[in-house]
Amino acid sequence: QITLKESGPTLVKPTQTLTLTCTFSGFSLSTSGVGVGWIRQPPGKALEWLALIYWNDDKRYSPSLKSRLTITKDTSKNQVVLTMTNMDPVDTATYYCARTLDTAMDNYGMDVWGQGTTVTVSS
């Protein structure tokens, strides 16, 4: 069974740095074709893709947030960490991590998601 779970602070102050951890099981981030991405959703709004890291350490970022984001992986711990600097109230959202799978057979996209973690930015 594949599971992902997000963890991190529920409340951060403006200008602070947010650190979120995605802990997963049922797959390995050292397997070819596997990636883990982060997506967020402000209250009542649509989904927004943030960042993605692949098994080979290839990293991709949303251009609009690239200067503020860093994504890393710890394969031994089955974790992916996202940091976002200079937090602002507009960054208030539910943050999700999701597995991506691209095999020789097919590209399954973001096939399994975590439950999400809600982050509020307020002083």
Place this chain on the structure above:
Amino acid sequence: DIQMTQSPSSLSASVGDRVTITCRASQGISNYLAWFQQKPGKAPKSLIYAASSLQSGVPSKFSGSGSGTDFTLTISSLQPEDFATYYCQQYNSYPLAFGQGTKVEIK
């Protein structure tokens, strides 16, 4: 960047209705198109990948079609558990992009 536009933004339908949602990409994305279902307070669930392939465990009442720039998601016979918001997403190129969502409500 590729923009994804869904229509309609919302719709009202009855149990048993056939429902179709459209997604248009601002440029060609081949078949790198996914559909997600999201219920209130829950994480999105992947329904379809590669425009028309069902994820494991997804019932066959869901179907997807299209290639290039125009795509559709069809629910053949709407059931109470299908009332939700549906999102399309392109994964042909970076940055990855979602549509704005289509909310399916009970008539």
